[in-house]
Every structure is written in structure tokens, then in C-alpha cells.
Amino acid sequence: MKRSFLILFSLLFSFVCPVCFGQENIAKRPEQLLSPEVKADNTVVFRLYAPEAKSVALLGNWMDANSPGGNKREMEKGANGVWTVEQPAMARDLFIYNFLLDGVRISDPLNVYQIRDVGNIFNYFITHGGQAELYKNHVVPHGTLSKRWYASSLNAAERRLSVYTPPGYEAGKQKYPVLYLLHGMGGDEEAWPTLGRVCQIMDNLIAAGRIVPMIVVMPNGHTANSAAPGYSERGEYPVTFASPDVGSGAMESTFMEVVAFTEKNYRVKKDKKHRAIAGLSMGGSHSLFIAAANAGTFDYVGLFSAAFRINDKIKQAVYDDFPANLQRQKEKGYRLYWIGMGKTDFLYQVGADYRKRLDEMGMSYSYYESEGGHTWSNWRDYLVKFSEQLFR
Amino acid sequence: MKRSFLILFSLLFSFVCPVCFGQENIAKRPEQLLSPEVKADNTVVFRLYAPEAKSVALLGNWMDANSPGGNKREMEKGANGVWTVEQPAMARDLFIYNFLLDGVRISDPLNVYQIRDVGNIFNYFITHGGQAELYKNHVVPHGTLSKRWYASSLNAAERRLSVYTPPGYEAGKQKYPVLYLLHGMGGDEEAWPTLGRVCQIMDNLIAAGRIVPMIVVMPNGHTANSAAPGYSERGEYPVTFASPDVGSGAMESTFMEVVAFTEKNYRVKKDKKHRAIAGLSMGGSHSLFIAAANAGTFDYVGLFSAAFRINDKIKQAVYDDFPANLQRQKEKGYRLYWIGMGKTDFLYQVGADYRKRLDEMGMSYSYYESEGGHTWSNWRDYLVKFSEQLFR
Numbered sequence: 001m002k003r004s005f006l007i008l009f010s011l012l013f014s015f016v017c018p019v020c021f022g023q024e025n026i027a028k029r030p031e032q033l034l035s036p037e038v039k040a041d042n043t044v045v046f047r048l049y050a051p052e053a054k055s056v057a058l059l060g061n062w063m064d065a066n067s068p069g070g071n072k073r074e075m076e077k078g079a080n081g082v083w084t085v086e087q088p089a090m091a092r093d094l095f096i097y098n099f100l101l102d103g104v105r106i107s108d109p110l111n112v113y114q115i116r117d118v119g120n121i122f123n124y125f126i127t128h129g130g131q132a133e134l135y136k137n138h139v140v141p142h143g144t145l146s147k148r149w150y151a152s153s154l155n156a157a158e159r160r161l162s163v164y165t166p167p168g169y170e171a172g173k174q175k176y177p178v179l180y181l182l183h184g185m186g187g188d189e190e191a192w193p194t195l196g197r198v199c200q201i202m203d204n205l206i207a208a209g210r211i212v213p214m215i216v217v218m219p220n221g222h223t224a225n226s227a228a229p230g231y232s233e234r235g236e237y238p239v240t241f242a243s244p245d246v247g248s249g250a251m252e253s254t255f256m257e258v259v260a261f262t263e264k265n266y267r268v269k270k271d272k273k274h275r276a277i278a279g280l281s282m283g284g285s286h287s288l289f290i291a292a293a294n295a296g297t298f299d300y301v302g303l304f305s306a307a308f309r310i311n312d313k314i315k316q317a318v319y320d321d322f323p324a325n326l327q328r329q330k331e332k333g334y335r336l337y338w339i340g341m342g343k344t345d346f347l348y349q350v351g352a353d354y355r356k357r358l359d360e361m362g363m364s365y366s367y368y369e370s371e372g373g374h375t376w377s378n379w380r381d382y383l384v385k386f387s388e389q390l391f392r
Numbered sequence: 393m394k395r396s397f398l399i400l401f402s403l404l405f406s407f408v409c410p411v412c413f414g415q416e417n418i419a420k421r422p423e424q425l426l427s428p429e430v431k432a433d434n435t436v437v438f439r440l441y442a443p444e445a446k447s448v449a450l451l452g453n454w455m456d457a458n459s460p461g462g463n464k465r466e467m468e469k470g471a472n473g474v475w476t477v478e479q480p481a482m483a484r485d486l487f488i489y490n491f492l493l494d495g496v497r498i499s500d501p502l503n504v505y506q507i508r509d510v511g512n513i514f515n516y517f518i519t520h521g522g523q524a525e526l527y528k529n530h531v532v533p534h535g536t537l538s539k540r541w542y543a544s545s546l547n548a549a550e551r552r553l554s555v556y557t558p559p560g561y562e563a564g565k566q567k568y569p570v571l572y573l574l575h576g577m578g579g580d581e582e583a584w585p586t587l588g589r590v591c592q593i594m595d596n597l598i599a600a601g602r603i604v605p606m607i608v609v610m611p612n613g614h615t616a617n618s619a620a621p622g623y624s625e626r627g628e629y630p631v632t633f634a635s636p637d638v639g640s641g642a643m644e645s646t647f648m649e650v651v652a653f654t655e656k657n658y659r660v661k662k663d664k665k666h667r668a669i670a671g672l673s674m675g676g677s678h679s680l681f682i683a684a685a686n687a688g689t690f691d692y693v694g695l696f697s698a699a700f701r702i703n704d705k706i707k708q709a710v711y712d713d714f715p716a717n718l719q720r721q722k723e724k725g726y727r728l729y730w731i732g733m734g735k736t737d738f739l740y741q742v743g744a745d746y747r748k749r750l751d752e753m754g755m756s757y758s759y760y761e762s763e764g765g766h767t768w769s770n771w772r773d774y775l776v777k778f779s780e781q782l783f784r
Binding site for chain 2 (some may be wrong): 049050051052053054101102103104105106109112113114116118119120121126136137138139141142144145146147148149157158160167170171173227229230231232233237264265297390
């Protein structure tokens with residue numbers, strides 16, 4: 001077959017050539033450029049080829065809006081039409097960013113690594129060393145991430161959730177403990193596996209012997225919809241952020257359906273000692289109300305930058321009975337009630353008020369106060385710190 | 393808690409406000425605009441707010457590079473700074489597109505629905521009616537999509553694959569047939585579940601009673617790497633397209649490891665009558681060599697716009713023994729040898745030559761010739777047509 005090299009050439013050509021190949025690829029990626037370039041010392045260089053542009057800037061989640069430069073850095077145009085900006089050695093973490101091209105916020109066309117956060121798409125990159133290594137894929141045994149659907153009383157349709165099962169789950173017979181891990185108001189069942197790097201964190205911590213192998217169940221906390229954008233049967237445009245369900249109590253009141261589904265469909269240990277629940281922000285609010293309403297169900301509770309009651313106009317037993325529920329939770333006992341909060345979090349005072357309430361009723365908890373605010377950087381770190389204490 | 397409304401407001405504000413909130417969201421999405429807007433008659437309107445831009449164009453995979461306008465449509469600027477273009481009633485399908493903003497190819501910032509195709513990110517949308525409905529999420533029982541890893545002799549590391557299990561799999565005891573579904577040179581284990589809409593197609597065809605419920609296993613056909621970009625332990629930048637593995641025979645020679653993994657880890661029927669293999673382009677090449685080298689293993693073979701031998705300089709038993717293997721496959725028998733090809737596919741002649749070879753040796757096959765070329769539009773349709781004939 002003399003034709004074989006021709007075929008190969010055609011296939012390659014079709015990828016590289018922008019306009020001449022009309023069959024599937026519709027444009028060319030400038031192969032020679034790299035953006036972002038994360039150097040060994042965690043200096044990061046960003047590049048955009050835009051010879052016709054009037055201005056290009058970098059927007060990064062590590063920038064402080066109150067700093068002199070604000071939350072953007074102007075990029076400089078080189079003679080070759082490439083705009084560049086370098087960020088001095090950055091922290092060890094996962095970062096998100098966008099460009100501002102002639103006033104339009106865009107994704108970096110050279111970086112295919114992107115994360116959706118409800119109605120926004122961000123590029124991401126991970127620097128080297130320390131904590132950042134927990135967020136990367138390494139050569140270790142890998143668990144499975146499944147996107148599943150369960151029947152719920154909430155919607156006419158099934159609801160979607162993400163499930164992490166640890167390495168060896170499918171081939172084994174062992175029963176596992178379960179961490180129920182809830183997202184914030186801006187998230188859905190894809191938030192923890194993407195922005196939260198749950199698979200990488202779990203795989204790496206298990207491989208290092210730092211945590212007990214566990215199943216992690218990540219449901220969708222927006223009860224007005226059945227799934228993340230792109231998987232909902234509504235197929236809605238535009239993707240909206242605030243749902244009527246927020247603060248309605250629907251998630252908290254029906255959460256045990258998720259537990260029942262998990263315990264029916266997975267090989268899990270079905271007792272308090274082997275159940276943990278944790279969430280960030282709105283998910284922290286969910287977690288504390290669920291854990292109290294189901295006193296004696298969870299031995300481990302994690303509140304990451306937790307909100308408290310989000311809408312106090314709505315009447316729901318899960319909220320109204322909270323003082324009595326919390327008292328009952330205290331009496332039935334638990335092993336760990338872990339609270340993480342950043343010093344500059346806008347929910348800091350909410351957290352302080354909540355801890356005061358716990359103090360007044362003599363309910364014990366562990367408190368970890370970090371730098372920073374209401375960020376995924378903190379939530380990934382809280383997940384590591386919390387999960388290391390589970391099921392011991 | 394009088395504070396609760398304040399909290400809600402803060403959370404909402406943090407999302408809507410671009411610069412004033414430095415904690416996590418780094419920019420604002422213009423909520424009032426919609427792009428793309430797919431109207432009831434499948435007219436589609438694209439919009440971009442770019443008051444400072446000099447030129448904005450739309451690049452779509454439905455455009456013909458050889459038509460007068462080429463493969464782009466200029467967009468028109470309105471007094472409000474919004475650039476717009478309308479596409480007259482489009483076909484019933486999933487389409488991908490990008491914008492060209494002052495010469496830079498970008499994703500539509502208003503459309504969070506994106507698909508990665510190796511080194512490129514495209515926005516997508518789905519029009520209404522007919523075949524397009526098969527590609528959407530509907531209120532039907534949903535199967536599970538799992539991202540798993542299996543030990544392979546190919547890499548020091550585990551290799552990643554995508555597995556679709558039909559609704560009811562986990563809770564039931566039934567054994568299922570398996571379709572092994574392979575991607576093309578530009579793909580990886582995420583290609584069929586994203587561009588190929590496998591979960592939606594399977595869920596919808598099963599709900600309509602048009603196919604036998606089956607498991608679909610989608611491995612990564614690039615043996616030089618262990619996983620799709622973003623999941624490889626190499627964490628490589630830039631994402632590269634052509635791997636040294638293409639045409640090396642490594643995928644074909646080790647493929648039975650995927651079958652063994654599947655049959656060990658899933659409740660499947662382990663005989664020829666319940667095994668199908670199909671692939672597109674490079675994956676079609678893989679499928680035909682694998683099916684022949686393992687004569688008597690698969691009762692169903694699907695070749696979608698198939699390539700043939702991609703690199704004939706490489707010596708491999710799986711290629712060198714092909715004539716004898718194919719003869720043995722013919723003798724051992726099979727139920728369906730299905731070939732789909734588009735009239736304008738650049739591999740059309742390769743396919744014609746291959747059919748001639750089959751004719752000459754008296755090996756029966758079904759041939760379906762469609763309009764169009766080497767496109768996902770055809771491959772999704774071929775998957776529907778092929779899967780309807782399986783395991784009957």
C-alpha cells in the first residue's frame with residue numbers, strides 16, 4: 001500500500017492547515033507558541049498571538065483587585081505580534097485565568113486545559129512542588145470517576161451525581177467508607193471533580209498512605225435542575241447561576257435519598273463510623289443542616305468556608321428544628337466536626353457567629369483558620385486536611 | 393439570622409460584579425446576551441460584545457471552504473457594540489464553531505458548551521428535531537459514564553478508558569453485550585463521549601427500543617500516552633496531535649488486554665455473538681486489523697470512514713499476517729461487517745480499494761455511502777445505524 005504515507009500526510013495536513021481542509025477542523029492553532037509556560041521555578045509566562053489587537057491583558061484569580069495593578073496585568077506586544085506577560089515565581093497551586101483581548105474576556109486559545117464554573121470558562125494551570133503535586137496526575141493506581149443518575153423525589157427526571165471509587169474497588173470485595181462532598185452556590189456535580197481535583201487528590205493521598213481509601217459521592221446541590229449545564233434535559237441557554245432552589249431546604253430535606261442510593265449501589269460500610277459529609281460555602285450550609293437533621297448518621301462533618309441559613313423566609317423543618325437537631329447531634333455523638341475558614345473570607349463573621357453558637361452549647365469542633373478567602377485554593381487544601389482525619 | 397439575605401446578596405454580587413470581588417470570580421459575563429441562539433426553525437444567531445474590535449467573524453464546521461464566503465462569515469457590528477451574524481435554518485445536528493476576533497481564533501465567551509479536540513477547543517450547539525434529538529439529554533433513564541484505568545503491557549503506567557453502562561446496569565444482575573468503540577487520529581478516550589455523544593445516543597436509542605442495551609468501551613488509541621490531555625501523568629504542554637504510535641501496530645497488537653479487562657470487570661456476555669468492534673478513521677483501521685488478527689472474536693465489525701494501513705514501513709504481525717487473518721475471519725464467520733463512508737471523504741478511494749479487496753476474496757459486507765466527508769456528523773449517524781443492527 002503505497003498510499004499509506006499519503007494518508008498519514010493528509011491527516012496531519014488537515015490538522016495543521018487552517019482553511020484548506022474543510023472537512024472538520026476549522027482553524028489552525030499556532031503550534032510554535034506555548035501558553036502558559038510554567039517554568040521550573042514556577043515563573044509563568046503567558047502568550048497570545050494577536051498582531052492586530054490594540055490591547056491584551058491577563059486576568060488571574062491570584063491577583064488582588066485592591067492592589068495597584070488591580071486584578072489584571074497588561075501584556076506587552078513584541079515585534080512578532082505576540083503579546084507576553086511574565087508572572088514572577090508563583091505559589092504551589094492550581095490557578096485559573098483568562099485574557100482580555102481588546103476588551104473581550106477570552107480563553108487562552110493555546111491552553112486546552114479549561115474548567116467551567118457555571119456560566120464562565122476559565123483556563124487553568126498547575127505549578128510545581130509541594131501541595132500542587134497533589135493536584136496533578138502521577139503514576140499511581142487510579143480510582144474511577146463515574147457520572148451516574150439516581151431517581152429522586154425532587155424532579156420528575158433522574159438526578160446526576162459524580163462518584164469517585166478508589167483503586168481496586170471494582171475488582172475487589174472490600175467495603176468502603178463514604179465521604180459525601182457538596183459544592184457551593186456556583187457549582188454542580190462537576191465542581192469537585194474539576195476545580196476541586198478530587199480524583200487526583202484522592203489517588204495521590206491513597207498512594208502515599210495518607211488517607212483511608214474511601215468512596216466520594218458528589219451530588220448536584222441545585223435541586224431546581226437535574227444536572228450540570230450540558231447534561232440537563234432542559235438544555236438551557238443561557239446557563240444561569242442563582243436557582244430558585246438556593247436556601248429552599250430542598251437539598252437538605254431530601255439528601256438521605258443520595259445516601260440510600262449510594263448504600264444500595266456501592267459496596268460501602270453502612271454505619272455512622274463510616275459516613276462523612278462535607279461541603280464548601282452553600283454546601284457547608286447543606287452539610288451542617290443535613291448532619292443535624294440526621295443526628296447519629298455521620299461521624300465526620302466538614303464545613304469549608306460554610307454559609308449558614310441562606311434564606312430565612314422559607315419555612316422548612318430542616319431549618320426550623322435546627323437548634324433541637326443540633327442538640328440531638330451533640331448527644332448522639334460524633335468523631336470530628338471540622339471547620340475551615342479563611343481570614344479574609346466574606347463569610348468569616350458568619351463562621352465566627354456559628355462557632356460562638358457551638359461554644360455556647362458546648363459542642364466540640366476543630367477549627368482551622370487559613371490565609372486567604374472564599375477560594376478553591378483553600379477548599380482543595382481543606383479537603384486534604386479533612387480527609388486525612390477520616391475513618392481512623 | 394438577619395444576616396442571611398446579606399449573605400445571599402454577597403454571593404450573587406460576587407458572581408455578577410467583575411472587578412469589585414477579588415476572591416474567586418475574575419470577570420463578568422454579559423448576562424443579557426445570548427449566543428448562540430438556536431431558534432425554533434433552526435435559524436441560529438451568534439453574538440459577541442466587542443465594542444473595541446475592528447473585525448469579528450464566525451468560523452463553523454458546516455461552512456464549505458470552497459464556497460464563495462470560504463469557511464467564515466463576517467459579523468456585523470451594531471450601535472450597541474454587539475457583533476451579530478445569523479445563519480439561515482440549519483440542518484438537524486450538532487455543530488462546532490469559533491469566532492475570529494481581530495484575527496485571533498477564540499471561543500464564544502457566552503457559550504459554556506465546549507468540546508476539546510486534542511489541541512483545539514470548539515464551542516458546540518445542537519439544533520432541533522430529527523436526528524439532532526438523539527444527541528440531546530432527554531427525560532429518559534440514563535446510563536453511567538465511567539472514566540477508568542486498566543493495567544496494560546504498553547506503558548509503565550495504567551491506561552485510561554471511558555465506559556458507558558446502560559440504565560439499570562449497577563442495580564441488576566443481567567449480562568450485557570459489549571461494543572468496543574475506537575476514536576480517530578485526532579481523538580482520545582474522551583472523543584466518543586463528547587463529540588460522539590455516545591451517552592445521549594445510547595440512552596435515547598435504548599429508551600426508544602431501537603437498540604439492545606449494551607456496554608460501550610472507549611479506550612485511548614494513542615499508545616504512546618496513557619490518557620487524554622489533562623489526565624496523563626506527563627501533564628504535557630503543548631498538547632500534541634501526532635504521536636509516534638500512529639500506525640505502529642501497538643494498539644492493534646495489545647487490544648485484547650482491553651477485552652480481558654472488560655470481561656473481568658463487567659457483567660458481560662463473553663462470546664463472539666456478544667462482541668462488536670467499530671472505529672472511525674484511524675480507529676476504523678484499528679478495528680479491521682484487530683478483528684482479523686482475532687478471527688472468531690467479534691461477530692460485528694464497523695468501519696466508519698476507515699483508514700487502512702497508516703505506516704507500511706513498520707513490521708508487525710498484526711499487519712504482515714493480515715491477508716491470512718482476514719481469510720481466517722471469513723472462514724470463522726461473523727454476522728455483520730459494516731462499512732460507512734462519505735462521498736466526499738478524503739479516504740473515499742482507500743475505502744473503495746478495501747471493498748474491492750473484500751469483493752475479490754468473497755468476503756461479505758454491508759456498505760452505506762452517505763453524503764459529506766470525514767466528519768463527526770457522519771460518525772454519530774454511522775454509530776446510530778450500526779448499533780441498531782447489533783446483538784439481534
